[in-house]
Amino acid sequence: MSHEVVLQADVAGVHGTAHHEEHHHKQSFITKYVFSQDHKIIGKQFLITGIIWAILGGFMSVLFRLQLGFPDTTFPWLETVLGKWGKGGHIAQEAYYSLTTIHGTVMVFFVLTGGLSGTFANFLIPLQIGARDMASPLMNMLSYWFFLLASVVLLSSFFLETGPFSGGWTAYPPLSALGQASDGSKQGMDMWLTALVFFVVSQLLGGLNYISTVLNMRTKGMSMTRMPLSVWGVFLQAVLGVLSFPVLFAGFILLIFDRHFGTSFYLSDIFVAGQILPHEGGNAILYQHLFWFLGHPEVYIVILPAMGLVSEVMSTNARKPIFGYSAMVMSMFAIVILAFLVWAHHMFVTGLNPFLGSVFVLLTLLIAVPSAIKVFNWLTTLWRGNIRFTTGMLFAIGFVSLFISGGLTGIYLGNSAIDIHIHDTYFVIAHFHLVMGVAAFFGMFCGVYHWFPKMFGRFMNSTLGNIHFWVTLIGAYLIFWPMHYEGFAGMPRRYYDYSGWESFKQFISLNKFISIVVIITFTGQFLFVFNFFYSIFKGRKVTNKNPWQSNTLEWTTPIKPLHGNWPGEIPEVYRWPYDYGKDGVDFIPQTTPVGEDESVH
Amino acid sequence: MFITVLAIILILIVIFQIAKASEYVSVLKGEDRAFKQNNKINGALMIAFLILGLIGVFWCNHELYPKTLFPQGSSSVEGENVDKLLKITILLTGIVFFATQILLFWFSYKYQYKEEKKIHFFSHSSKLELIWTAIPTIVLAILIVYGLRSWFLFTGDAPKNAIQIEVTGHQFGWTFRYPGKDGVFGKKYFKDINATNELGLIWKDSAELSQKADPATFDDIIMGGTVYLIKDKPVRFIINSQDVIHDVGLPQFRMKMDAVPGTPTTLWFTPKYTTEEMKKRTGNPNFVYELSCDQLCGVGHWSMRAVINVVTQAEYDAFMAKQKPAYYSAFPAKDPDNIKAAAAVSDSSKPVKVASPADTTKK
Ligand code: HEM
Ligand SMILES: [Cu+2]
Ligand SMILES: [Cu+2]
Numbered sequence: 001m002s003h004e005v006v007l008q009a010d011v012a013g014v015h016g017t018a019h020h021e022e023h024h025h026k027q028s029f030i031t032k033y034v035f036s037q038d039h040k041i042i043g044k045q046f047l048i049t050g051i052i053w054a055i056l057g058g059f060m061s062v063l064f065r066l067q068l069g070f071p072d073t074t075f076p077w078l079e080t081v082l083g084k085w086g087k088g089g090h091i092a093q094e095a096y097y098s099l100t101t102i103h104g105t106v107m108v109f110f111v112l113t114g115g116l117s118g119t120f121a122n123f124l125i126p127l128q129i130g131a132r133d134m135a136s137p138l139m140n141m142l143s144y145w146f147f148l149l150a151s152v153v154l155l156s157s158f159f160l161e162t163g164p165f166s167g168g169w170t171a172y173p174p175l176s177a178l179g180q181a182s183d184g185s186k187q188g189m190d191m192w193l194t195a196l197v198f199f200v201v202s203q204l205l206g207g208l209n210y211i212s213t214v215l216n217m218r219t220k221g222m223s224m225t226r227m228p229l230s231v232w233g234v235f236l237q238a239v240l241g242v243l244s245f246p247v248l249f250a251g252f253i254l255l256i257f258d259r260h261f262g263t264s265f266y267l268s269d270i271f272v273a274g275q276i277l278p279h280e281g282g283n284a285i286l287y288q289h290l291f292w293f294l295g296h297p298e299v300y301i302v303i304l305p306a307m308g309l310v311s312e313v314m315s316t317n318a319r320k321p322i323f324g325y326s327a328m329v330m331s332m333f334a335i336v337i338l339a340f341l342v343w344a345h346h347m348f349v350t351g352l353n354p355f356l357g358s359v360f361v362l363l364t365l366l367i368a369v370p371s372a373i374k375v376f377n378w379l380t381t382l383w384r385g386n387i388r389f390t391t392g393m394l395f396a397i398g399f400v401s402l403f404i405s406g407g408l409t410g411i412y413l414g415n416s417a418i419d420i421h422i423h424d425t426y427f428v429i430a431h432f433h434l435v436m437g438v439a440a441f442f443g444m445f446c447g448v449y450h451w452f453p454k455m456f457g458r459f460m461n462s463t464l465g466n467i468h469f470w471v472t473l474i475g476a477y478l479i480f481w482p483m484h485y486e487g488f489a490g491m492p493r494r495y496y497d498y499s500g501w502e503s504f505k506q507f508i509s510l511n512k513f514i515s516i517v518v519i520i521t522f523t524g525q526f527l528f529v530f531n532f533f534y535s536i537f538k539g540r541k542v543t544n545k546n547p548w549q550s551n552t553l554e555w556t557t558p559i560k561p562l563h564g565n566w567p568g569e570i571p572e573v574y575r576w577p578y579d580y581g582k583d584g585v586d587f588i589p590q591t592t593p594v595g596e597d598e599s600v601h
Numbered sequence: 602m603f604i605t606v607l608a609i610i611l612i613l614i615v616i617f618q619i620a621k622a623s624e625y626v627s628v629l630k631g632e633d634r635a636f637k638q639n640n641k642i643n644g645a646l647m648i649a650f651l652i653l654g655l656i657g658v659f660w661c662n663h664e665l666y667p668k669t670l671f672p673q674g675s676s677s678v679e680g681e682n683v684d685k686l687l688k689i690t691i692l693l694t695g696i697v698f699f700a701t702q703i704l705l706f707w708f709s710y711k712y713q714y715k716e717e718k719k720i721h722f723f724s725h726s727s728k729l730e731l732i733w734t735a736i737p738t739i740v741l742a743i744l745i746v747y748g749l750r751s752w753f754l755f756t757g758d759a760p761k762n763a764i765q766i767e768v769t770g771h772q773f774g775w776t777f778r779y780p781g782k783d784g785v786f787g788k789k790y791f792k793d794i795n796a797t798n799e800l801g802l803i804w805k806d807s808a809e810l811s812q813k814a815d816p817a818t819f820d821d822i823i824m825g826g827t828v829y830l831i832k833d834k835p836v837r838f839i840i841n842s843q844d845v846i847h848d849v850g851l852p853q854f855r856m857k858m859d860a861v862p863g864t865p866t867t868l869w870f871t872p873k874y875t876t877e878e879m880k881k882r883t884g885n886p887n888f889v890y891e892l893s894c895d896q897l898c899g900v901g902h903w904s905m906r907a908v909i910n911v912v913t914q915a916e917y918d919a920f921m922a923k924q925k926p927a928y929y930s931a932f933p934a935k936d937p938d939n940i941k942a943a944a945a946v947s948d949s950s951k952p953v954k955v956a957s958p959a960d961t962t963k964k
Contacts (some may be wrong), residue, residue: 175846271794272843276791320720372697373734379705382712386715389644408698415748420755477657482665485665490670498903540628584719
């Protein structure tokens with residue numbers, strides 16, 4: 001805890017409760033909103049950066065879906081907007097591959113990792129465990145600034161003559177190692193690697209901080225088993241990240257050596273662009289092992305925080321305890337452990353040793369068990385509840401639906417004998433967009449709508465929120481559900497044009513339909529964007545400290561908490577956070593001591 | 602374009618205004634009443650979404666199933682296992698899908714907020730949790746057993762009588778090599794690649810690369826664009842890449858394998874139907890088996906196509922009889938046909954023995 005924080009808390013404590021702003025010690029705009037060390041401000045910085053990235057990443061997908069849906073139509077405005085990338089009113093091949101690559105990178109890393117866990121780990125951990133700030137506010141601030149630096153570097157690569165990297169978000173060498181193999185693998189790849197190295201640094205700084213804060217700074221009475229599931233979610237994702245990002249980092253370093261210093265870690269026997277390269281003895285598959293050793297945990301880094309937020313919001317709005325708290329925590333633990341043991345299921349058809357493959361099949365299908373347990377527990381939480389459809393709750397329900405739909409298809413892909421047919425087809429696209437892409441977005445929306453009053457002291461407009469929810473849920477299913485069928489036809493992913501293929505051209509009309517829905521759904525997201533920024537300044541004011549009648553600690557802070565969170569003493573905790581409807585009482589905050597005649601659960 | 606954007610912005614503004622108005626109305630009406638009304642609407646939408654969604658799932662299946670590969674079945678004997686396993690998986694996951702989605706939206710509807718309602722304080726139940734740990738585990742065990750049996754078949758050794766074909770990927774196309782009449786693929790080395798020797802076969806002695814010509818290369822046959830397979834005869838692909846990672850994707854045969862520079866991989870299967878038969882079976886006169894690259898390999902990835910022509914043994918033999926080893930195209934002077942022709946011109950008395958066409962196909 002920083003010195004400054006302690007001081008400030010004392011100040012607020014001495015002067016009592018009302019009008020905190022006046023007693024806040026002097027801070028310039030710069031230290032308060034820009035180089036802030038307050039976890040709440042840093043959380044908001046992550047969130048707003050994430051939203052901007054999401055809009056950019058989403059717009060990229062609109063552009064490349066335009067090509068997929070309308071390969072024969074010319075859009076003259078594309079040339080106006082994109083220059084040589086839109087020559088003749090078509091997205092150029094190079095542009096198509098750069099856009100898909102950067103879309104993937106941005107969505108997975110910058111939006112769903114940086115934007116999601118960065119926002120909620122920062123915002124919620126201290127507030128929900130009863131701490132004044134993170135263990136190291138300085139490291140926390142640096143974590144954001146490295147993230148922003150990574151963002152700036154990646155964005156700048158759009159202005160290179162040779163374009164941004166275009167070899168897929170997974171960046172497999174040799175394609176990513178050899179400038180001769182693709183224009184995007186020239187300076188674009190250097191910038192991509194630089195950006196991601198900064199990003200890893202940001203994740204490590206943030207992750208170590210989240211872990212040490214959760215382990216050391218809980219308030220009195222807040223045992224680990226009394227933590228809200230939202231804290232468990234971000235805590236365990238940090239553990240995953242801290243253990244796996246360094247491996248990715250190592251993979252990247254070897255790649256940088258292969259690119260610039262003549263080593264042959266990943267390169268062997270290559271004749272490219274009319275040139276014989278000297279490399280011998282390297283192994284291209286090694287990179288994939290290193291990449292997926294992070295890559296698979298990464299998908300859980302994305303989804304665990306979402307699971308936590310959804311559990312918390314669902315219990316609050318069903319006015320009922322989360323079902324099977326300890327099973328929820330245990331299954332998250334199981335996911336964390338198994339997530340490290342399944343990476344090669346992305347590599348079944350790389351020539352992997354078949355026996356090794358079979359071990360990975362076994363472990364992969366095992367990971368479906370904790371996922372299933374979580375779904376059943378959410379369903380039981382709803383059962384015989386008293387459900388309030390706040391916008392946050394709607395997104396929580398939507399999350400479960402999408403997670404089921406996308407999780408079940410993991411069982412197809414995890415079985416190598418099926419994967420050999422549908423690997424790298426649109427089936428995979430459907431799987432991971434439902435289970436990770438859209439579901440994690442839903443977790444994020446759920447969290448933003450629910451905690452917006454705590455963040456900004458105002459509500460978001462709920463009518464807009466409801467429309468946003470239904471448009472997005474319906475849109476997501478219309479876009480991704482039919483893609484399973486394209487996968488069953490073996491239609492490969494990452495193709496620029498299918499019209500020359502006898503085996504796949506029957507889907508041209510479907511592709512057009514999907515692209516139209518993409519445009520509508522993307523437009524619908526502006527309902528959220530408007531709502532978000534408008535409500536920060538003009539939303540309906542929160543008048544009650546605890547607008548959702550929730551049990552967790554963040555709702556015991558003032559409506560607009562200062563740096564330090566609680567004006568006086570940090571409250572003490574006496575119970576778990578899910579006493580909703582216990583003994584006929586609607587809700588019992590964690591700060592309420594256990595009564596004498598209270599039943600034990 | 603401009604008009605469209607304008608229209609979209611207008612629609613958004615209208616929605617925005619309505620939403621703001623509804624907020625004012627709710628303040629006037631009393632927040633409590635507005636909340637209850639809103640809750641009812643969302644509850645109804647939950648059940649509407651469920652019903653329309655279920656109809657949508659069936660309709661989507663009705664429209665798109667014929668476009669998948671299921672109706673035509675697998676074109677390889679081994680691939681039938683994939684379809685069988687897929688069907689079992691669809692059945693089992695389908696049951697779970699419908700059960701959980703129906704419960705989710707139905708519960709949301711049924712247990713929507715009502716004043717004075719007492720919830721059921723139900724925080725855990727070891728029995729239930731045990732049941733739903735056990736059921737998925739059992740279901741998954743079944744799928745694993747089925748799956749691994751097929752997996753070991755696919756990745757196991759090819760039958761002895763399999764024909765061998767080397768497949769080489771490069772940006773952005775495929776090259777196929779048959780071992781020729783000796784049945785042996787001659788050695789190759791990537792540093793031997795040049796304009797006339799696209800696979801880098803070791804045709805010549807070279808002190809620089811310290812290598813000796815491999816006579817087994819002299820009869821190897823190289824083809825680009827189209828590869829010929831025999832109906833009912835297993836084929837084994839030995840897969841290479843010259844530059845970046847590619848992938849041999851064979852959707853109709855339900856098979857797939859990466860092409861990795863420096864590390865050869867293999868893949869085998871038994872074609873069941875000739876291309877001609879498939880034209881009849883699918884009712885599509887333009888039907889072809891296509892080999893698609895399934896691993897992103899650069900900007901031309903999407904066009905990296907080859908055709909697979911499955912023919913009968915007799916057609917195959919006739920076709921192969923017409924093929925010339927690549928060595929002779931690179932060194933026309935060594936081609937027995939040319940030598941014979943030259944000899945005939947110079948009226949030499951020593952005829953050169955020419956391999957009979959049938960010999961070239963013997964493995
Ligand atoms: C329920 C258990 C799950 C299983 C058994 C499973 C299995 C798989 C398998 C085997 C693949 C590789 C498919 C291929 O490339 O051929 C895959 C891809 C993927 N999965 Fe899952 N998955 C599960 C859940 C999840 C979850 C929860 C997430 C994310 C939150 C996720 C995200 C992804 C992503 C992002 C990819 C694609 C990566 C790429 O190739 O670009 N999966 N999954
Ligand atoms: Cu994975
Ligand atoms: Cu390719």
